[in-house]
Amino acid sequence: MTSITTMQPKGQVFPPPTAFQSQALIQSVAAYEALWNYAKDNPEAFWGGQATSLLTWDMPWGVVRTGTGMQSQWFTGGYLNASVNCLDRHLETQGDKLALIAEGEPGEVWRLTYRDLHREVCKLANGLRSLGLQQGDVVAIYMPMVPELVIAVLACARLGLMHSVIFAGFSAEAIRSRNADAQAKLIITADGLYRRGAVIPLKETVDHSLEGASSVEHVLVYQRTGASVSMHPGRDLWWHDLMAMQSETCAPVSVPAEHPLFLLYTSGSTGTPKGIVHTTAGYLLGTALSHRYIFDLKPTDRYWCTADAGWITGHSYVIYGPLCNGTTVVMYEGAPNFPDWARFWKIIETHGVTQFYTAPTAIRSLMQQGDAWPEKHDLSSLRLLGTVGEPINPKAWMWFHEKIGKTRCPIVDTWWQTETGAIMIAPLPGAISTKPGCATRPFFGIVPDVVDHHGVPVGENQGGLLVVRQPWPSMLRTIHGDHDRFLSQYCQVVPGDVYFTGDGARRDADGDYWILGRVDDVLNVAGHRLSTMEIESALVSHPTVAEAAVVGKPDEVRGEAICCFVTLKATEHAGGELKKQLQFHVVAQIGALARPQEIRFVQALPKTRSGKIMRRLLRDLAADRPIAGDVSTLEDLATLDTIRAASTEDDT
Numbered sequence: 001m002t003s004i005t006t007m008q009p010k011g012q013v014f015p016p017p018t019a020f021q022s023q024a025l026i027q028s029v030a031a032y033e034a035l036w037n038y039a040k041d042n043p044e045a046f047w048g049g050q051a052t053s054l055l056t057w058d059m060p061w062g063v064v065r066t067g068t069g070m071q072s073q074w075f076t077g078g079y080l081n082a083s084v085n086c087l088d089r090h091l092e093t094q095g096d097k098l099a100l101i102a103e104g105e106p107g108e109v110w111r112l113t114y115r116d117l118h119r120e121v122c123k124l125a126n127g128l129r130s131l132g133l134q135q136g137d138v139v140a141i142y143m144p145m146v147p148e149l150v151i152a153v154l155a156c157a158r159l160g161l162m163h164s165v166i167f168a169g170f171s172a173e174a175i176r177s178r179n180a181d182a183q184a185k186l187i188i189t190a191d192g193l194y195r196r197g198a199v200i201p202l203k204e205t206v207d208h209s210l211e212g213a214s215s216v217e218h219v220l221v222y223q224r225t226g227a228s229v230s231m232h233p234g235r236d237l238w239w240h241d242l243m244a245m246q247s248e249t250c251a252p253v254s255v256p257a258e259h260p261l262f263l264l265y266t267s268g269s270t271g272t273p274k275g276i277v278h279t280t281a282g283y284l285l286g287t288a289l290s291h292r293y294i295f296d297l298k299p300t301d302r303y304w305c306t307a308d309a310g311w312i313t314g315h316s317y318v319i320y321g322p323l324c325n326g327t328t329v330v331m332y333e334g335a336p337n338f339p340d341w342a343r344f345w346k347i348i349e350t351h352g353v354t355q356f357y358t359a360p361t362a363i364r365s366l367m368q369q370g371d372a373w374p375e376k377h378d379l380s381s382l383r384l385l386g387t388v389g390e391p392i393n394p395k396a397w398m399w400f401h402e403k404i405g406k407t408r409c410p411i412v413d414t415w416w417q418t419e420t421g422a423i424m425i426a427p428l429p430g431a432i433s434t435k436p437g438c439a440t441r442p443f444f445g446i447v448p449d450v451v452d453h454h455g456v457p458v459g460e461n462q463g464g465l466l467v468v469r470q471p472w473p474s475m476l477r478t479i480h481g482d483h484d485r486f487l488s489q490y491c492q493v494v495p496g497d498v499y500f501t502g503d504g505a506r507r508d509a510d511g512d513y514w515i516l517g518r519v520d521d522v523l524n525v526a527g528h529r530l531s532t533m534e535i536e537s538a539l540v541s542h543p544t545v546a547e548a549a550v551v552g553k554p555d556e557v558r559g560e561a562i563c564c565f566v567t568l569k570a571t572e573h574a575g576g577e578l579k580k581q582l583q584f585h586v587v588a589q590i591g592a593l594a595r596p597q598e599i600r601f602v603q604a605l606p607k608t609r610s611g612k613i614m615r616r617l618l619r620d621l622a623a624d625r626p627i628a629g630d631v632s633t634l635e636d637l638a639t640l641d642t643i644r645a646a647s648t649e650d651d652t
């Protein structure tokens, strides 16, 4: 594929609302462009200046950037601590300001000032030290969205331990493989979490993940629900027992700028998740700076990002960016529809939320429930809305704009990735006009481009591959334990020393970027990133399955749904019972987020003469579209008809 065919809807343009613009940090396109151009032409002066003004250093750096291109290091010689930047430095000026307002699903509210959060982080850090953990060790975190999750993350950062947060929806098998790759020594978890009124066990899942050999020496258990759990003597300990013994102060470990801050596993185009490595200074700088400008931060804001801390959005825009900026962060443990579909709107009203940052899939499901839910609540505290995770369709954008933002709140559609650490493309809300479904302009210091497979820029409104031409401080440094995979997947796909994103995009006549979705075998299901290969490996590990091919199928609420084409070793097993078993099997291997929506048993998969599965054809079949394009490389044309026949059987 050298270019992507794109549709160019003539959409509406929404300039920044006047009242918003006049109070914004950046108030005009000219001001944005002046700073963007300055950063592009003088990246070191720009990033160096920002690092001085936004971060607190124990020792200043010598050089802003060393190394070459996409393998750069930033702020070499500098020392700092991420928890000091998020906590200690706010104590003198705003120790009594709320850092966290957190709601549990059953309705309890926890309020922690910066002083409270600092104290709890110090206590836990002392506890972790008492367990023998040392700088560079890896701590896995498998927790509900409660303040203790933030405390755990920052306690790791205080000691220079790398955290590896694993989303609480992943299975025991997924925890096991991540911990094995990371060689985690400790896992911090809870007895369970609340979801739609039920208790979901967490400790039990962790126990399963530890059966057999494991690098994990201890399990620290926070008591969230009171559900009974079994404690393994010598290995497991209670959070409250450990915390009860600790002093309220803890000297932070000053780490080099490039010290790894965390690992976060994400799916790529192969069967194994990759441990994305982010470092301390560059990551903190990227998240703090982007958070400040893109959310147009004010000291009195009450900012709410609905993402779970198990994903990069939670790391960057629930924890590090906002706390580094001294913001009051709202967080919520549970489901959007518990006890009913008004929960989000009620939280906004109760806590006076000013910025609301969420995912298109959530907006679409909230929209489906009708306008009566938001109409019940006073949403007048809101001044800005944000979206992340996938392209937002214009219909959902308009609903968000009208029914939630009441047309007075700009919407920032933010494009970025686990790998980029921070937002890369998004409208600066006081300066850039928004267009429904468009991420608009690159952030300061970010230089994207749209190119073909040879690295040659494509023309205006031509679809192509989205790349980034200059390194930026918050980019991933490597894939844990596999630097070659880092080089081959990000740096060597497109010629020239550019970063390849895996997304397609086009740039319009205004210079605005439209994201067209992944061009690799990565699915985006309800904003969650899943690899087709990972699901295929899960399927073929079932004794009845011979071969499997997984593709995305358009889905109105979830964006994409998982559709599996499966051939069996013995066809007599085919049937509804086996479909259920296979769904269960995939959930056990990966987690509930990977549950296939559809399983189709077929006689054979369409393959090229060289044996490659033709996913393009399967995508068309899954979407019930006519097969588009060339099928001349298909080995056996009859396969298509039998698959089509099987699909029809399926639907009836």
Ligand code: WT7
Pocket: 266, 312, 313, 387, 388, 389, 390, 391, 392, 413, 414, 415, 416, 417, 418, 419, 439, 501, 502, 503, 515, 517, 518, 524, 527, 528, 529
């Ligand atoms: C992929 C990254 C970092 C945010 C959470 C997801 C897609 C993300 C947008 C957007 C269109 C988007 C891309 C990207 N994506 N934001 N605003 N518009 N697509 O992080 O799991 O690393 O996934 O999400 O395809 O490559 P992630």
